[in-house]
Every structure is written in structure tokens, then in C-alpha cells.
Amino acid sequence: MNVLIVEDDMLQRKSLKKMIQQIDKGINIYESADKDEALEITNIYSIDVFYVDICLNSSSGVDFAIEVRKIPKYEFSFIIFLTTHVEYLTKAFKEVHCYDYILKPYDMEDVVNMTKHFKSHIEKTNNKSEAKRYVIIEVKSGVNVKIYVDETIFIEVYLRKCMIHTVNGVFKVNNLPLSKILKIINCKNIVQCHKSFAVNVNYIKKIENVDSKLSEIYFENYDENAPLGYKFKNAIMEQFQ
Template sequence: MYNILLVEDDRIQRVNLKKIICKAYDNLNFYEAEDKDEALYICQNHNIDIFFIDISLKNSSGIDLAIEVRKIREYELSWIVFLTTHVQYLVQAFKEIHCYDYILKPYDKETVISMVRKLIKHSNTDVHIKKERQYVIIELRSGVNIKLYIDEIIFIESKLRKNFIYTTKEVYESSKLSIKKLLEIIDSEDIIKSHKSFAVNINYIEKIEKIDSRLSEIYFQDYDKKALLGYKYRSTIVKKFKISYK
């Protein structure tokens, strides 16, 4: 999966650009942001391969964002493409940020498709090559260990001094580890606590529904079981859910 971040404060423009890029490749994962703060949060918590950044953003400029992106070690040489109607800013963009190229608005479909294909072709990562999946070894009980792929975990529930790990394949019961210890072993930014007795995988959340002032329910994609969301975890979960859902 190839990760692309679209930073554009005009939703219609974002949607149009995303549709065009999808004509070049199907196997792409998109993240979207409207401003600098949201974009920085995404690129600090996910591995972005290509940046498409509008030069004019809410409360800042795309150039300011790109300068901050370049300060992050893993993005010092990443592909950055600017989106603009303001050609006069491009000299600064090339000189200070060392961006790869720019796209003028309104977008020309063939130009965008050609650029995306070229960037992917000359990148170290090929969208057709499956990245190595991360896994952990979990001790369920004395003498019983399992290999658990992190991207298959939907949520974890702690009850009656046992932990139940709900995955896309089956449910595993562990009596050896606390939920805190499980999260330390899994060590994934996508699997976080939502309640004192629950931890959820942000990528599987379909809906969050409020029950009362202190409690909500979390629904998952194509899964009939639900998890709880406590008020002290709500803002973190909702923020991550909104970003992953875009």
C-alpha cells in the first residue's frame, strides 16, 4: 500500500484530485488534511510516501507546512508536489523546500496521472510489492503462544481477569497478560485504549455513538460486537477516527 497525503483546504478540490490520482493506481491509501496542524499530525503518525500540498492553506501557507515536513528526518527527501494557482511562489518552493514539481489548478487529468506514475516508478517502494506485515507473539496461557498479526486485531476487551483479543479470524483468550502489558507488546499507534477495559484498532471503527455524558459505543466494520468508549479517552479516539476516515 502506497500512502499519499493530500493537503488542501477546499474539499471539492481534494475529492477531484483524489479521483484523478486513483485513475493511475488502485492500490493507494489516502490521508487528507485541511491545514498545517492536521497535516503534521498525520505525517508524524503515518508513513507518507508522496505529499500533495496546496500553497494556500487555512491559517498558514503550504510552504510553511513543507518547511516543517522537511525538518522531520524521514521526510528530508520525500516527494513533495505543490498545488497552486500562484506561480509567483514556485521559485521559493523549489529553492527552499526542494519540491519535486507543481500542479496548476484547475487540474489537468493527464498531467496528474503522468506525474503520479513517474513518482511511484522511481520510488524505493513499489505499490505492487506487499510490505512486510508486523506481528507479535502472545502467550495465551502457560505453554500456549500464538503469532498474532497486528493489522488483524479489531479490539481488545478485559473482563473477569482475562483479556479477549477480537481479530478478523477469531477471538483469543489470554489469562497471562494485562491489557496494559498487551498494548506494550503490540506497540501500535493504531491500537489504543478507549476505556479502562477496552483498546481498539482505529482502522476498523465504523461509527461512534454516544450513550450518555460519560460513555459511548464503538461499532466496527463488518463486525457484530461493540466496544466501549469512556469520556476521558473520547477526544483522542474521535480525533484519530476522523483522520483515518477521510
């Protein structure tokens, strides 16, 4: 689950983050102190839950949420407003159709219970629709491509170029590290197998040893192979079997 906290008070932001982390260390938490940075994060990553301070120093949390709602994939996403000013909530509910609100100072029980509810719902939804998930990747300036997660065979990064091998062809992206593309895709079936490679375990046909430290991964109905480093072999084998 990917969570974005938009809060300009650093202490309150860290406090909320700490509460959420107690639920599950695997929750990815992104942070922002203003609207512009938050929109940038929203466009790069697939955010599941937004915790938004209704009054930001440089802008309005409501204005940010309105911009988020204009993005098709966030039309029905969970948006929770953080506020000490309950008088602003009527506008927030009418204009943004937010899910709920949390009053400051934060009550840990409220935060934990609400986040657990979101996590449970998102896990159930992902289990049903993993095959339909996609990400939008800017392959070059002004050119964006929709890449379906389940159609990704493997990913390689070479000389600052990221090559995403899919059943519909290979897409090249400049200056996209492997760690970042894995966060963007956020799929349990796409696993790092080498310092510069990650593979979709659902497409693996065969794994063959090359020497004591390296193996070769072969894919179903695909001519190119990927290396498997010994540091990653156990994790890959566990899912392959």
C-alpha cells in the same frame, strides 16, 4: 502507497483525489484542509507523497512543508506543490526542495503520470527495504517505541487494548483499533485473521483446525498462538502456502 492532499478548497481537493483514485483503488488517500490537521495525519501515518496547496486559508503550504522536512523520515519524501501563483515557486524550491509542482486547474494527464511515477518508485523501494521498515507507536503518554514491521509476529486487540507481539517483546497500546494499526503498519505480510487479530504470515509455522469455524495459528519460535476465523481463512491460507 499513502498520499496526503493538503488543499483548503474542498471541490479542488475532491477533484484531485478522484484523479489519483483512477490509477489504483488501493492507494490510501488522506485529506486535510489546514496545516495543523495535516501535521497530525503526517505523524500518525507514513505518507509517501504530499500534494500541498501552496496558499492555504489559515496558513502557508510552504510552512507546512518546512515542518514536514524537519521530521527525519520525510527528509526526502515527494512533495508536490499545487498552485496558481508561479511566483511563489522559487521560494518553495529553495526552502523545501520540493519534487515538482502542478498548476491549477489540474490537468488529469499531469496528475496521473506523476502519481504513476511515484507509485512505481515506491513499490521498487519497498520491495528492497521491507525488512527495514518501522513505525513509531506511542505506547503511553510521552513514551514512543520504534517497532520494526518485519519483527511483528501478530497483533491482538482486547478490551480496548492493542497488544503488538514482536520478536523483542509485547507492546501494549490503549485505544488503538485493529483497523487503525493495520493502516499505520501498512504491510502486505501482516493480514487480519480474526475480528480481533492480525498475523505476520512469514512467522506462521502451523495452522490446525479446532472446529468447523475456528482454527489455531502456531508461530515459529513463539509460545503464544492466534485464532483463525473461517471468514479470514482463505486469505491466510493463500499466503501461507
